[in-house]
Amino acid sequence: MKYSELGLVNTSDMFRDAIARHYAVPAFNFYNMETLGAILDAARIARSPVILAVSESALKYMGGDMLTGMMLGANVNPEDKIALHLDHGASIDACARAIELGFSSVMIDASKLPFDENVKITKSVVKLAHKHNVSVEAELGTLAGIEDENTYGADSSYTNPDDVERFVAATGIDSLAIAIGTSHGAYKRKRDDEELRFDILADVATRLPEFPLVLHGASNIPQKLITTINEFGGKITGARGIDVAQLCRATKINVCKINVDSDLRLGFVAAVRRAMGENPSKFNPRDFLGAARTTMTQICLDEIRDIMGSANRLD
């Protein structure tokens, strides 16, 4: 299916506007009806463009046909400025399949490969995607990831600014994810005073003027969600996210897409645990899922307004 048949847009216009007006478009991950509905509710309330991000594992979980069916049912229009984006596509095949399904944007993440191999695979995806007017994001440098839900990931390496112009010119990508100290999951910082590497960001932005940059692993991990989870039987210790003020600062230096998944996962779980804890005799799943959806909408709204600066940008 073509993404235009789903009422979606690619990311080119939204990034052009975001760069010009110094804000970021939120990329929120979803994996079922409630998470999709929560993000779309927030986008409509705030009049914000939004990128609906789907990881390969989330796509497998939903199934391609179910995803397309949900997108049809969501009734979005091009004026809503909504993109459907493959998050961390690991292969050319994964990107090709996403494009066939109706994605308007894909990320090819070959960042763990040597530079030349990253260029080669990224270039192939760009060639294919651009035929369909689909946007392409790629990554230079690697982020620490989650090893499991409760430990710090290892093996991050910052983006080398010396590489970025060559990479963008050789591949033809539309946006570049960079590693400046963010990381996936809920355990991002060991201390409160850890700073992102704004020196690297500034250097990259100088070398690539007006070029859309992307921050992955940018959840701020609201502590009130951790408190609720633990109050109602959870056990999460040491979770710490990226400082909100630093995220806002990044939006002024060409970061025009900020990826958030963990905050919504925590919101979902906090709401379900609270609703179950406070209503021990209820057993209608919709009571708990409804609470999760409302909480996730509020988190999206808070971040659209307080971090991204993307509210009221649909003109």
Ligand code: G3H
């Ligand atoms: O960046 C990674 C996202 O948080 C997706 O994670 O593969 O568990 O859906 P997932």
Ligand code: 13P
């Ligand atoms: P978080 O784990 O910080 O939410 O990052 C999500 C992400 O980068 C998805 O690509």
Ligand code: ZN
């Ligand atoms: Zn990511």
